[in-house]
Amino acid sequence: MKAPSFAYAKPRSIEEAFPLLERPGARILAGGQSLIASLNMRLSAPELLVDIGGLSKLRDISQQPGGLRIGALVTHAEIERSLDVKFHVPLLAAAAPHIAHPAIRNRGTLGGSLALADPAAEYPACALALNATLILQSRKAERRVSAATFFKGLFETDIRPGEILVGAEFPKVERSVFLELTRRHGDYAIVGLAGVADASGKRIAFFSVDSRPVLAKTAAAARSLEDGLLGLKKDLSPAADLYNTSATKLHLAGVLLSRAWNTLSKPH
Amino acid sequence: MEHAVETTLTVNGTRVTRRIAPRVHLVDFLRDELGLTGSHIGCEQGVCGACTVRVNGEIVRGCLMLAVQADGCSVETIEGLSDSGEMKRLQEAFHLHNAFQCGFCTPAMLMAAQELVKQKKRFSREEIRVHMSGNYCRCTGYQAIVDAIESVIGK
Numbered sequence: 390m391k392a393p394s395f396a397y398a399k400p401r402s403i404e405e406a407f408p409l410l411e412r413p414g415a416r417i418l419a420g421g422q423s424l425i426a427s428l429n430m431r432l433s434a435p436e437l438l439v440d441i442g443g444l445s446k447l448r449d450i451s452q453q454p455g456g457l458r459i460g461a462l463v464t465h466a467e468i469e470r471s472l473d474v475k476f477h478v479p480l481l482a483a484a485a486p487h488i489a490h491p492a493i494r495n496r497g498t499l500g501g502s503l504a505l506a507d508p509a510a511e512y513p514a515c516a517l518a519l520n521a522t523l524i525l526q527s528r529k530a531e532r533r534v535s536a537a538t539f540f541k542g543l544f545e546t547d548i549r550p551g552e553i554l555v556g557a558e559f560p561k562v563e564r565s566v567f568l569e570l571t572r573r574h575g576d577y578a579i580v581g582l583a584g585v586a587d588a589s590g591k592r593i594a595f596f597s598v599d600s601r602p603v604l605a606k607t608a609a610a611a612r613s614l615e616d617g618l619l620g621l622k623k624d625l626s627p628a629a630d631l632y633n634t635s636a637t638k639l640h641l642a643g644v645l646l647s648r649a650w651n652t653l654s655k656p657h
Numbered sequence: 658m659e660h661a662v663e664t665t666l667t668v669n670g671t672r673v674t675r676r677i678a679p680r681v682h683l684v685d686f687l688r689d690e691l692g693l694t695g696s697h698i699g700c701e702q703g704v705c706g707a708c709t710v711r712v713n714g715e716i717v718r719g720c721l722m723l724a725v726q727a728d729g730c731s732v733e734t735i736e737g738l739s740d741s742g743e744m745k746r747l748q749e750a751f752h753l754h755n756a757f758q759c760g761f762c763t764p765a766m767l768m769a770a771q772e773l774v775k776q777k778k779r780f781s782r783e784e785i786r787v788h789m790s791g792n793y794c795r796c797t798g799y800q801a802i803v804d805a806i807e808s809v810i811g812k
Contacts, residue, residue: 390701397662397679397725418726425682425721426702438679440726466715490791491772493703495715496722574790 392428399440403447403553407528409439410551417441417553419462422489422497423505447500447555450474455522456560461500461553466491468499480519480565480585484511487567490575503539504554506546506601509577513540514596515567517604518583521559525552543600562587566649569597570641572632580627580638582645584609586653593649595642598627605646614650618643664728668693669737677724684708684719686727687734695735695764699793706792709765710734716772735764744771746809754805758796766792770806779812 400406414436427433447462457477469485502512516536525532562585569581584593591609596602607620627638661676687693699705708719711733757763
């Protein structure tokens, strides 16, 4: 189908973007890989698209005291290729190749994925496992929100009207595992796992199991895989999808936990 | 503000300036406005890959990019890459291996596969299949397409 009519504006600076976002029916356009599909299907009908693609400051990857800061407009392909990401936040580097297909990864952005908060998306689960900090900017101030409170529900986040997600800071965690099960490479995951481990323990997030990514706290605290698998039943109550029952998804989450367990359990 | 936006882009080496309605995606613009009908429209929701074109040297879904977003960009289509001869080996391989039947997906298959050829490396069948997973073909069952690509860059 064809998209409905809308107006289009491309601010040259973030200061120019804020007043545009205050107009009725305004919506941010970043990489557009989910938004333009939903426009074509007429699932959304914004009055004004504010294309932030020209805000070059949001394309940086930089070292910060709190970890690696990645700008909202950094694409999946750039994350896939970045040596900084591979070295400091290997979980993200491992996740990126699972996102759709090369042509989509060339345009889709980190910020777009985090801000949309699709329950089947890879980055929100990575952000949760890493306890990343999301950086929101408004006309007046910058606000920093932890991933644990940022994802509120199905396609629902803590972003307030007038705020732009400008980037995220990911703590440097060396040991990590990223796994997902799909029918074909690039499809949305049936179940996915993003896990990290450091001296303080394991943090394991599952995605495609609920309206938002879920931390499997009981499983992560377990001393053995057997206890972890039992714990998973407390942590997750997956919703069925068109092809998989809740019980299947829970079983598959256990399969992923088994595959990730040894890597995440090695002594530090 | 819903009026057309003046947009200047380079298409297959030729500079083009047009006033474009924001709702028009890149492939509709290329097909309807410029007559470049080699880029096809299948699903129009980013799934099938038939609309694959190059923007600033990288392949993208032409249905998931607004034409106005291409302002200042260099766009290449199957027409341009056929004329330049860049894809000659790949095109001959598709012909030789009978890697298409109806041909609807073929221009985009070539655009996607050329991304691997450009890297000047060798790839396994599995790697080729993973790379090509975003391009659907409803005729061949993919075997012949992978055969053709493998004959050019296979391990």
